[in-house]
Amino acid sequence: MNGAESLVRTLVAGNVDVCFANPGTSEMHFVAALDRVEGMRCVLGLFEGVVTGAADGYFRMRNRPASTLLHLGPGLANGLANLHNAKKANSGIVNIVGQHATYHIDYNAPLTSDIEGLARPMSAWLRTSPDAQSVAKDGAAAIAAARHAQIATLILPADTAWNEADGIAAVPQDAQRASYSREAVEAAARVLRTGEPTLLLMTGGALTERGLALASRIAGKTGCKVMGQTYNPKMARGRGRFAIDRIPYVIEQALPSLKDFRHIVLVEANDPVAFFAYPDKPSLLKPEGCEVHRMTDQGEHSVAALEALAGVLGAKAADAQPQQLVELVQPTGALTHAAIAMAIALAIPENAIVVDESITTGRGFFPPTAASAPHDWLQNMGGSIGFSTPVATGAAVACPDRKVICMVGDGSAMYTLQSLWTQARENLDVTTIVFANRNYQILKGEFAGVGAGEMGARALDMLSIDRPTLDWCALAKGMGVPARSVTTAEDFAAALAQAVAEPGPKLIEVVM
Amino acid sequence: MNGAESLVRTLVAGNVDVCFANPGTSEMHFVAALDRVEGMRCVLGLFEGVVTGAADGYFRMRNRPASTLLHLGPGLANGLANLHNAKKANSGIVNIVGQHATYHIDYNAPLTSDIEGLARPMSAWLRTSPDAQSVAKDGAAAIAAARHAQIATLILPADTAWNEADGIAAVPQDAQRASYSREAVEAAARVLRTGEPTLLLMTGGALTERGLALASRIAGKTGCKVMGQTYNPKMARGRGRFAIDRIPYVIEQALPSLKDFRHIVLVEANDPVAFFAYPDKPSLLKPEGCEVHRMTDQGEHSVAALEALAGVLGAKAADAQPQQLVELVQPTGALTHAAIAMAIALAIPENAIVVDESITTGRGFFPPTAASAPHDWLQNMGGSIGFSTPVATGAAVACPDRKVICMVGDGSAMYTLQSLWTQARENLDVTTIVFANRNYQILKGEFAGVGAGEMGARALDMLSIDRPTLDWCALAKGMGVPARSVTTAEDFAAALAQAVAEPGPKLIEVVM
Structure with missing residues (x-):
């Protein structure tokens, strides 16, 4: 078997059996090995930020790493922002990045870049495999590192993938970890x-x-x-x-x-x-x-x-302290922040996974949702927006029997909107709620917060995304996800009820 | 004036009068300064890959740098892939990245990361301003470096933006450059x-x-x-x-x-x-x-x-050698690669800017387009896909009187599709032609090229993006760009003729 196959077999044997991927030429032998090895689920993303964010969401829900498959330095670069978020969330990822064949690197071909340099800021563990015989062992070491809730980046030169390898490697025994002091x-x-x-x-x-x-x-x-x-x-x-x-x-x-x-x-x-x-x-x-x-x-x-x-x-x-929960009452009329919060609190189904990137709209979501059906609530740990739709994607892959509700501001959702396509392709049970306030609303507060004074027309223009307005139903349709737009609390509640009742991806645009 | 204003004034005085931006909190004083300083055109992108790619396109057409404005490490990270392409194209960019206030960095807040580490692989010049008094001088040095067709990354801690500065700085005199040997x-x-x-x-x-x-x-x-x-x-x-x-x-x-x-x-x-x-x-x-x-x-x-x-x-x-040009004849019938090439060759208007990321579809475009009206042809120098729609955006900002024709495969277009929104917002004269072959078609050739053998079902699944199909008319509509889909050579020619005749952004989906 070649190096790529030895790596895929090592991953599967090491219980890393999901690979979020956006591969290119240098990763083709890894892709080819998928057909020779049973047990690896490979999930395609059309942008690398989807891939790395999905791996973050997967780890959070399963507490074991998935792998990525990224194309050289630029492919890694596109995934770095969500690797940053994953690092801050202590999510373990076996982050696999292709590289030119070892002998080709020095020729400075167009895609050549300092991959280790790009990976280092986000990686607790980092290694470039020197040859095909090392790939399995390096992959096993990466798994061990990723199990410790870290980003482990393994760089795989193309010749280490296509040359003959020795076979699979076992993941090193875990060192005894302190339980607590x-x-x-x-x-x-x-x-x-x-x-x-x-x-x-x-x-x-x-x-x-x-x-x-x-x-x-x-x-x-x-x-x-x-x-x-x-x-x-x-x-x-x-x-x-x-x-x-x-x-x-x-x-x-x-x-x-x-x-x-x-x-x-x-x-x-x-x-x-x-x-x-x-x-x-x-x-x-x-x-x-x-x-x-x-x-x-x-x-x-x-x-x-x-x-x-x-x-x-x-x-x-x-x-145990007795608790006073908010009484949940179906909202009516205008889509105020309070009405939105109430509608969501009522709609969250038992055992749902809620991914929260609602930014300004969601600041009041916590009190009413404390009275929702039991659920898990996931947040952005690294502050890089565009985290939620990929994390929801990965969470849905990790937990196919749970409804995922992704709440996201329109500004944030634009960074990684390609997630919707992967949700459609894999028929993932994700309901994405886009809060379309048509602003980088949070920045209006931040502008004042940093003492930048009165906002003039040009500054305001940099914080407004309403020219043109984004049509989220069209964007979702473009990627194969059914969508509807709502402008009243009643419509929103109806859309949520439908989305919760039917499995598969949906998008609800909440026009504010 | 504060540091941010001293920088904006230094940029404008240094002939860097376009800023492609996706700002956040740490950049709010820069944004505020836009209202106090005349002469800076600030162009918003909804994803940082649009921002950096647009700066690349701007430099290619104007041979002088624009600036970017990016939000801390993750904002920079999202822009790195197109900075890589710009670096390989020898495009000069004043790449401005916000940072936490100097005294805040050590607290490891969520957005803290090694910004210099992230920037180094793509930057020929790299500096973090230490205080507000240094910002103008550092900005001027960045302009000087960027004029030498390099990426100059200036990292701007928030307190260097809001503290009191000394005024603007002049760009250092160019050293005498060798003309040729x-x-x-x-x-x-x-x-x-x-x-x-x-x-x-x-x-x-x-x-x-x-x-x-x-x-x-x-x-x-x-x-x-x-x-x-x-x-x-x-x-x-x-x-x-x-x-x-x-x-x-x-x-x-x-x-x-x-x-x-x-x-x-x-x-x-x-x-x-x-x-x-x-x-x-x-x-x-x-x-x-x-x-x-x-x-x-x-x-x-x-x-x-x-x-x-x-x-x-x-x-x-x-x-001078006499030349044999291909005779251009309006194609009819099926949208073969040859028919597509001929329709485009006939449609390219005088003085157009053609941005070519057509990958497999475009391999035969060169011979017929040699007989087109005179135009400039821009290509991807770094091999990181998702280059063309941002570069077309920046080229259109640079040359408002020229028609920009952006030719892109559907796979590539998905990486930076947010470009369309900026084109709509700025009413840029860009016609985007998406070749919808619904595959990472090039990888099918590469799979064979690297000797990966027969393609099985799972490998094929990683190279196919037809499940679901992307609806490019819906995606364009979602971002405010009028679009039509064509399936015959006649329809394509008609759509091209309309797009060339009418100013403003358009998208044509070529279904193959």
Whole structure:
């Protein structure tokens, strides 16, 4: 078998059995191997940002890596923005990038570029296979790295794919990983026992149904507050689950939300920091004198740590805080932000996966959707817009039995709209809701936030995308996804009901 | 004035008066400055690949740089593929990338990334401004670098934009640049006088009407052959201009086209190299024993060198080779590649700018279009597909009085389809012709070329984009560009005639 086949067989044997791909000439032997190897599902994207974002969504839902297949430096470059988002989400990806044959690189052909240089900023693990005999072993090492929730970039020169290889390689045994630190749990318990105002700030693996239930008990027992980061890779939400607030995005709201805390206990979360810097406003959001204590870090077992913490504190199920949920009432009339939020909260079906890139429109979605049917809520961790439609695509590939609801602003959706085609091709069960406010609405607030003064006509022109208006029904139709446009709450509710009832991709344009 | 305003004023004073932009929060002070500074045209793109590709097209047509405005690392990342193409085309760009405020970078906020690391592979000049007082001077240095046909990346931390600056800066005086080497011209003359089979291989600045006319005289006088590279940034073509062949893309055709040459004289061109490596085929295309002589390099004045060479050789206007042009006859019936080529050759209007990313469909376009009205022909220099619709956009901004005809395969067009929206918004005179063969057709040839054997169902599935078919009329409508679909040569000719007659953006889907 050749190097490409040895790699595909190694991937399948290593449980990496989905490949999101946009291949070119240098990857043709990998593509050819798909016909000789059983067990690899290859999903085509028409743009590389779809490919890498889909791999992010897949990891978030399955907690194991998919692979990508990208065409040399520029193909990788097109995928970097969503690799950035995936890196910040701690999503593991076996990121495979073709390269010219080793002996061809120095001739500076048109597609030659510094692929390792391009990959390095987003890759925790990075290797160019030197020969066909190394490809399987390198692929296995990439799988091992990606299982540790990292981007592992494997660059595959064409001759290492077509030359004869030795066979497949086994993924190296996992090193024993720390579950959590008992000392850190006891330190957290000491803080919580002081009775001083304390925030339990959670993200990552802590935000499962079980992790949240434990946090609720701890809060009930000790009086601490529990919050999530502004953005979280995946959060269990909906009826019967402990509903927590997140730190607000807007710094003028974030600062008061944290101002009274004397301690912050971090459960995988970061010391809270402003998304952007603003003149004369702080970068760090905690108040002066607030002490920060890390209980778990990314990669540790936060739920086990929370179990231990609850045990040390004697926090029991009966201590869980009672919750006041918003009453959900079918909205009517104009498509206000509140009406949109309510309609979505009512429509989310049991076990749905909600991918949230709603930006300004969605700032009020959290309270009503806490009363929705149980679901998972995925957010953008790296701030590079165009994340949601690819992540929804990958999540739908990962979980074919779950409805995926992708909520996205029209500005964001344009970056990676090619996702819709892959959803149509694979008949993925994704409902995309595009909030067509026809602005980079968030930037209007940011313009004021950074103290840029009064907005003149030219500045306004750079933040408005209404000339011409985008016709999302036409764009969806162009890529084979049925769509409808709504302008009232009643129409929106009807469109959502239809989309939830029927499987397969749909798009709803919410004209605001 | 603040740093952002000092930069915008420096750009305008330095004759960089078009900015292709997709800004975010960290760039809001730059956007605000647009309202305080006269003379900067800011063109919004909804995806950064449109922005950077447009800057490439602008430089090719105006021979002076435009600027970009990109949002931090991921915004830059989305623009890298077309920066790669621009770099390989020797297009100068003042590539401006926002960054977090200097004091905010270390907090690792979501959008934080290694921006310099991302920029380095595509940038000949790279600098992060350290403070507001430096921004104007750094901007001026970036302009100077970009004027030398290079990518100059200036990274602008937000506080360097909003803090108080000292004023504008003048662009440093150009160092005296070599026009050409007299010795190299004389060496070329000696080679040409031997009478041995010699190829004059030209690209870049040599491919103007005047450069081609001089080459024709030299060929007539000495018997040498004149060819262009497979891909060239811009070539003067059409009736009354010396029509030259290019080295074929397909290696099995390229090798015989060069096999008889004893010498190759390079006029800006590269020693010819295969686009990709193929097993058991050479990377370098020249025959064994062929001597390569460089007459001019990129940045030298090739037309002046050709003038000198013609002078040394005594080649006069009367020596110019007579040419046999294809007779153009309006095609009828099926949309074969030949019929498509003929319809386009007839439709190209005087002084048009033709942007060619037609890949497989366009391989036969050169002979008939040599008989078209005089026009410029632009090609992809970096091989990263999705180049043409952005380059056409920038070319139309650069030359509002010229018709731009963008020819693109459906696979390629999907990478940067957001270009259509900018064309609609700016009412640019671009006719986009999408060849809808519903395949990554070139890869079917490449699959065989790299010796990947028989194509099975799964491999074929990765090269076919017909499930679902893309509806290009709907996609264009979705972005505000009128479109029609054609299935016969007559319909295509009618659609072309209409598109040429009416100004403004149009799209024609050629269903094959």
